[in-house]
Amino acid sequence: MNISAVFKKFPKTFWVANTIELFERWAWYGFFMLFANYLTGSSDAGGLEFTQAQKGILMGVGTGILYFLPVITGSIADKYGYKKVLFIAFVIYTSAFILLPLFDTFTGVFIMYLYLALGAALFKPVISATIAKTTTDETASIGFGIFYLMVNVGAFFGPMVTLLFKHSSYNLVFYISAGIVALNFILLLFYKEPDRKPNTDSLKTSILNVFKNIGLVVVDLKFMLFLLIVAGFWTMYNQLFFTLPVFIAQWVDTSILFDYFQSNIPFFSENYGTPSGQMEAEFIVNFDALFIIIFQLIVSTIVMKWKPLKTMMTGFLVCAIGMSLTLFTQNVLFTFAAIYIFAIGEMAGSPKITEYIGRIAPADKKALYMGYSFIPVFLGNVFAGIISGSVYQDMSDKTVFVKQEVAKRGLEISANLSQNEYFNQAAQSMNMKPQELTNYLWNSYNPSKIWYVILTIGLCAVIALFFYDKFIMNKKK
Template sequence: MELFERWAWYGFYILFALYLTKSTDEGALGFTQVQKGWIMGVGTAILYFLPLITGAISDKIGYKKTLYIAYSVYTTAFLAMPFFHSFVSVFAIFLYLALGAALFKPIVSATVAKTTDKTTSSIGFGIFYMMVNIGAFVGPFVTGHFQKIAWEYVFISSALVIAFNFVLLTFFYKEPKHDDEPEKVKEPLGKNIAGAFKNIAVALSDVKFVIFLVIIAGFWTMYNQLFFTLPVFIDQWVDTTGVYNFLANVWPWLAHKLGTEQGTISAEYLVNVDAGSIILFQIIISSIVMRMRPLNAMISGIFVASIGIGLSMMTHSGMFVVLALFIFSIGEMSSSPKITEYIGRIAPADKTALYMGTSFLPVAAGNFFAGIISGNVYQQMSDKVQLARDEMVARGIHLPAISHKFTQNDFLEAAAHKLNMNTHEFQMFLWDKYHPSHIWMVVTGIGLGATLLLFLYDRLLLKKQ
């Protein structure tokens, strides 16, 4: 179920920023980067905060019933999404989708925890995380193919994939025993939810722990640019013909399947280098970092990931982006799994569950702030449409406002025509004059800031204890 859920989610999510911001004459919504940032940032932040409540609901009504509700919400949200086109309505349907994800998210990991013991938990969670990455890798390849036909098929394919989980749930899933927490099942739902918030408050009374969570929120802010910003940056600025030509020489069939009629590779396939690298190399990287202290592994991993994500936005070379994403994946593999492990280690023996319950907070905060970076900051520094507007205003050239009749592509073509350029020449003119690649400094700076703060946290705050 985890595999198919991640397949459906990432198949849609890796394309979502492009669906929100690409030109309406290509079947997308034509939103601004700021609007995209608010939808993805706030919506996904709420998704990661809601498990505090949905976890209490699942304890009360049972995991299997909760999963039926989650898949129903998920499926109907995916099917409905193509019918919403305004900012408010798309925001609303994405929040509805986030509710389905939030209902699902705590249950599978809790099921693994309840159906394994000390001798089998490592392999159990190992299989769990392997399914996460396989689903995340396969999903974009499938939906990327459907996107070439029409955007609607992206959502339909994700709906069908998540709906397959009804079959698995009905015929194979068995409710795990709740013997370890019978009081949660008997208590009123409101009391369960209030108890969850109380537990979070208890954990957050530890000042050292709060400082750690704030620093890790910086990591997630940097990390989420992989989905919020990088697909748009690749689509707007990166020349992927080199990647296509390389594949055409090495594996012509794959180049044909992934490539476009223009001899390029779409952004979602390049971004998917990260998930593919994790599938291939996670065991190797884990075997290396397992010998390191969790904090040292996190510091090293966040540093490497920060460099990798920055390099991916530094040039307009597609081959360079592939290399940069491989570097990023090494940092992610080193740091991300260690965060949860570290929280479990530093928690007092009688408060492990309380501390683990807060692990979603930096993820939620990181998504929120990632939305601001990919929205307001990216639009002002790097958005091709905004930079074209700025150039027209600076030259005193008036063009019609962007609308469904005069799309983003129409605007860029008209702006290029005013300067006696074709669209490619105009793009390179904007690249050379406005340096949109400088967004890498912001993203890498956030990651390096988190790295430095984590280093100081380890050397100064922890060493004093």
């Protein structure tokens, strides 16, 4: 196949849509990768000092709703037109990014995050449908490959840009995302509405049909069981954003990496380091997107001819091992290796989910079933919020542990201090340096034990998937 010849077959709207996707993902991940530490971080560093449980509810439910709404917003787009819905989505996106940092209460931030999620939910089905409608059977494979490349390029560069301004003000993180997504207003001028079948039903009828179709899917217990199993994968996967940045910020000693950059590439230590000689947690986590950009083509080539089930099981298992190991140690080099392992599993398993759904769906309901593959992503976000919230708070939260240690020793430290001030005061009262207190809490409270939870979820998903195919479907797929 002549790649250059295939590229020439894509219409202009295809390239416009991909560029729009790039900027949207750039804006989204520019704030989302930093969001967990923004919600739970110390107030003197710009954080809101929410509890981990509050963070879990906000990110889990809010992001879950984001992935549930597209089945409704997709009908709205079919009814009123893609270009109009994209315009509304960008208005909501831009205003939400500007307004979100103005709120500092849990209720206020939650409402604004739901408003932001509405913008994303309006955007998602339209841009995916645009790519589908501007590709053919011949160009679809390469076309969606380009699309997912744009997703990961945006996911990588978004945090790399916003992290440059985090120390000046967290507000700038949101304003930069607002500016990036607002660039899409310009691109919208060049966006041509792709051919679509007009929806003559009323909006009420269209939405009622959506829920009627959900009912048709829900009564297929075999399919619902598969979606629940895959939700286990997404629960594990979302810890990359919900838990890992917080865990690294609280526990992992990244000074060896800071010292290396300080000596060899000072740009990184100066722009992505902290005053205490550590690297930003989000800088470390962001290597997942970089690994995908570099290795996705290689991994996809290797697993291309594997059966979807085998690939998914392998990918889920490798993901489970990688993600659990990221929460295993304080050694940042070990964390890097674990993120790489996780990325390999993600690249192998995640793309095959949609393919497998297409195989197990009834012949006359393939489009319907493919349209509701959002369910495990929705559930995975909600479950991930529970794990990264109350479970992490009980098993691994350094803020909780230091207060327990202070109470155990009978020390009196003002509750009005910021998290960082409280921790430093506790360390001083115990005649330790902050890093020494971190190491003491690590050894005394064993926060890494949460890796057992993540590994168990992943293994259960793999085992359940194996038995599902063997005993429920009764044939290999």
